[in-house]
Amino acid sequence: MSQKSDVNLMLKAMTIGYVLNFAFGLGGSFFPQESFWQMTLWQCGDSLAIMASVLASRYVGSRGSNIVAGGFSLLGISYGVSFASSSINAINEEKMGTIILPLVPAMLLISLGPFFPKWLRFATLLVVVPFFFMYQNVLQGTYRFDNLSNALAYSGIQILGLAWSMMIWQDYRKSGQ
Numbered sequence: 001m002s003q004k005s006d007v008n009l010m011l012k013a014m015t016i017g018y019v020l021n022f023a024f025g026l027g028g029s030f031f032p033q034e035s036f037w038q039m040t041l042w043q044c045g046d047s048l049a050i051m052a053s054v055l056a057s058r059y060v061g062s063r064g065s066n067i068v069a070g071g072f073s074l075l076g077i078s079y080g081v082s083f084a085s086s087s088i089n090a091i092n093e094e095k096m097g098t099i100i101l102p103l104v105p106a107m108l109l110i111s112l113g114p115f116f117p118k119w120l121r122f123a124t125l126l127v128v129v130p131f132f133f134m135y136q137n138v139l140q141g142t143y144r145f146d147n148l149s150n151a152l153a154y155s156g157i158q159i160l161g162l163a164w165s166m167m168i169w170q171d172y173r174k175s176g177q
Contacts, residue, residue: 007059013051014051015052017049018162021158022045022161029151049075050076052165057070068109071108071113074109082099094138099131110124111125116167126156130153
């Protein structure tokens with residue numbers, strides 16, 4: 001397999017991972033809270049986001065943006081925390097709330113490098129805000145599944161995955177690899 005076809009395949013897998021993470025996240029929200037199908041879809045989405053983040057890290061690092069690449073590696077770990085907080089039919093709220101700990105440095109690193117346009121770097125930082133509210137609710141014992149901060153946090157990060165994919169593809173086409 002040539003270098004160009006390998007990179008192309010990597011970016012296709014990355015995009016599929018982020019797109020399906022978004023689709024499974026949205027799809028899971030239509031099932032009853034903590035049901036088997038909701039948890040299964042969300043865990044599948046987290047798994048695909050881990051894969052997509054690792055692949056994004058590889059591509060961005062190969063383009064010389066090692067700080068941003070490190071952020072994507074930490075993002076994969078953050079999605080791993082989210083995955084680990086779910087079981088077949090329940091969410092461990094305390095474990096889920098700790099996603100903020102690796103997520104903050106991940107988003108900071110992704111937004112630091114000039115790889116993405118300024119608006120996307122700002123959105124990357126902004127998406128952390130609802131996760132802070134979610135974390136605060138967990139710490140105070142006021143966490144509820146239907147809290148707006150949860151929807152904004154997870155849908156925000158999933159939409160970012162789509163935007164990152166588009167910008168990475170744009171870089172790939174521009175680079176002529």
